[in-house]
Amino acid sequence: MQEKTLAKLEQEGESFSLSECDLLVREGQPGDENFTVVEGTLMLYKSLPGGRRQVVGFRFPGELVTLRRCGSTWPVSVSAITPCNVNRLPCQAFQDLVESDRDVCQTLLDLASDEIAARQEQLLTVGRKNTVERIAAFILEIWHRTQRWPAQNDEVLLPMNRAAIADYLGLKTETVSRAFARLVHEDILALPRPSHVVLLDRPALEGLAEGRRSLFDEGLTRRA
Amino acid sequence: MQEKTLAKLEQEGESFSLSECDLLVREGQPGDENFTVVEGTLMLYKSLPGGRRQVVGFRFPGELVTLRRCGSTWPVSVSAITPCNVNRLPCQAFQDLVESDRDVCQTLLDLASDEIAARQEQLLTVGRKNTVERIAAFILEIWHRTQRWPAQNDEVLLPMNRAAIADYLGLKTETVSRAFARLVHEDILALPRPSHVVLLDRPALEGLAEGRRSLFDEGLTRRA
DNA sequence: CGCCCCGTTGACCAGTATCAATCGAAGTGG
DNA sequence: CCACTTCGATTGATACTGGTCAACGGGGCG
Numbered sequence: 001m002q003e004k005t006l007a008k009l010e011q012e013g014e015s016f017s018l019s020e021c022d023l024l025v026r027e028g029q030p031g032d033e034n035f036t037v038v039e040g041t042l043m044l045y046k047s048l049p050g051g052r053r054q055v056v057g058f059r060f061p062g063e064l065v066t067l068r069r070c071g072s073t074w075p076v077s078v079s080a081i082t083p084c085n086v087n088r089l090p091c092q093a094f095q096d097l098v099e100s101d102r103d104v105c106q107t108l109l110d111l112a113s114d115e116i117a118a119r120q121e122q123l124l125t126v127g128r129k130n131t132v133e134r135i136a137a138f139i140l141e142i143w144h145r146t147q148r149w150p151a152q153n154d155e156v157l158l159p160m161n162r163a164a165i166a167d168y169l170g171l172k173t174e175t176v177s178r179a180f181a182r183l184v185h186e187d188i189l190a191l192p193r194p195s196h197v198v199l200l201d202r203p204a205l206e207g208l209a210e211g212r213r214s215l216f217d218e219g220l221t222r223r224a
Numbered sequence: 225m226q227e228k229t230l231a232k233l234e235q236e237g238e239s240f241s242l243s244e245c246d247l248l249v250r251e252g253q254p255g256d257e258n259f260t261v262v263e264g265t266l267m268l269y270k271s272l273p274g275g276r277r278q279v280v281g282f283r284f285p286g287e288l289v290t291l292r293r294c295g296s297t298w299p300v301s302v303s304a305i306t307p308c309n310v311n312r313l314p315c316q317a318f319q320d321l322v323e324s325d326r327d328v329c330q331t332l333l334d335l336a337s338d339e340i341a342a343r344q345e346q347l348l349t350v351g352r353k354n355t356v357e358r359i360a361a362f363i364l365e366i367w368h369r370t371q372r373w374p375a376q377n378d379e380v381l382l383p384m385n386r387a388a389i390a391d392y393l394g395l396k397t398e399t400v401s402r403a404f405a406r407l408v409h410e411d412i413l414a415l416p417r418p419s420h421v422v423l424l425d426r427p428a429l430e431g432l433a434e435g436r437r438s439l440f441d442e443g444l445t446r447r448a
Numbered sequence: 449c450g451c452c453c454c455g456t457t458g459a460c461c462a463g464t465a466t467c468a469a470t471c472g473a474a475g476t477g478g
Numbered sequence: 479c480c481a482c483t484t485c486g487a488t489t490g491a492t493a494c495t496g497g498t499c500a501a502c503g504g505g506g507c508g
Binding site: 044046048049050052053054056066067068069072075076095098099102105106108109110112113114115116117119120121122123124126127128129167169170210211212 | 268270272273274276277278280290291292293296299300319322323326329330332333334336337338339340341343344345346347348350351352353391393394434435436
């Protein structure tokens with residue numbers, strides 16, 4: 001259903017490619033266009049003076065970049081964190097499709113609901129979890145979203161670097177490194193390369209991500 | 225337009241009231257209903273073990289509580305922070321209205337876009353601003369949203385207590401108090417009562433909220 | 449009148465940021 | 479092919495913001 005809707009959007013639009021680090025749109029910029037990702041990974045973020053940056057989402061193949069009110073300015077910047085193929089659809093054509101096809105409209109409302117729920121979840125992570133819990137939640141999120149064909153394996157390839165992870169989780173890169181190091185030390189993860197994560201103990205990782213479990217539950221009690 | 229759409233929703237639904245602190249729905253609960261606020265203020269939040277809580281939004285009169293995928297469970301809890309009148313509309317009736325009326329569908333997509341942008345903004349605030357900047361942004365947000373009739377006055381009545389503010393901003397109540405105290409000390413705000421904020425220097429407050437200005441730009445440099 | 453809750457303030461602590469150095473892999477040029 | 483450069487990741491030492499714990503104050507209500 002979502003696939004079909006996105007396919008409808010894409011057959012009306014035109015496709016083009018982006019190199020790694022290319023900026024697709026800049027925060028505050030006008031522009032009545034919608035985009036979908038065909039190939040690669042995009043990053044959505046907002047900036048603050050002093051080089052502060054908050055990543056508010058990643059977009060993988062098959063996803064709509066963002067729902068936008070026609071005539072509005074972009075609330076975020078979007079840039080490619082890998083080489084990408086992106087499909088562009090003018091806002092008006094998008095609008096027409098919504099009005100002519102009720103399935104499209106319903107699907108978009110569902111996608112919007114999912115996106116809102118995802119941002120609420122990210123808020124919980126950024127606002128109320130500690131460093132290790134944030135990293136655990138992050139790895140599991142990317143794992144879920146990139147397991148397109150349920151190949152029940154326990155590996156994740158992170159397309160984003162440590163700076164992007166840090167800015168997604170409201171941390172600094174050094175802090176991200178240390179959290180990874182702790183998870184590796186506890187034998188919950190392995191990191192053959194910085195972008196290659198192997199899940200050694202998924203239940204433990206899930207416990208951390210949901211704040212049920214602490215790295216000190218056992219193991220650092222003096223006389224255990 | 226949005227008002228007209230919400231009115232359509234409300235005339236189909238049934239209205240009822242909530243007392244302060246009543247729980248409207250609990251996170252994870254099933255329930256195919258949509259709600260709008262007629263009177264009062266609602267709070268949306270998510271919980272974590274250990275009593276940790278993240279508020280992900282407030283709802284004022286005339287607002288839809290949240291867009292929901294039909295058949296899904298609630299991703300958040302909703303409770304009344306003041307006495308409220310709320311309108312309930314079964315998901316199916318909501319669905320029917322969306323399908324029969326393209327204006328409704330378009331308006332809902334616009335509302336969803338706004339909500340997504342608002343959560344992105346909150347993420348920036350929680351992830352990348354310091355205590356004072358968060359409070360400044362918060363006060364201005366509530367000020368904007370409660371100035372329904374552009375009575376160009378500089379007063380805000382906060383319907384939520386310090387705990388709700390803290391949980392919205394990823395802080396503790398003591399920290400919220402201290403930030404208010406600093407803003408009062410700098411003559412940017414006055415606080416006749418804890419819930420009654422008077423904006424004495426809106427430009428300064430906006431500068432802080434956007435991270436352009438620091439409380440130390442002048443005033444705490446040793447020899448100024 | 450007194451209790452209780454919420455907000456405020458103070459003293460101290462801890463987790464994360466900051467600053468700095470090092471490591472390692474990938475790319476470049478001799 | 480190998481030295482050199484570069485950039486991202488990692489690790490260590492220290493600083494600082496916000497959290498924790500505790501006490502106090504004021505207003506509302508029984």
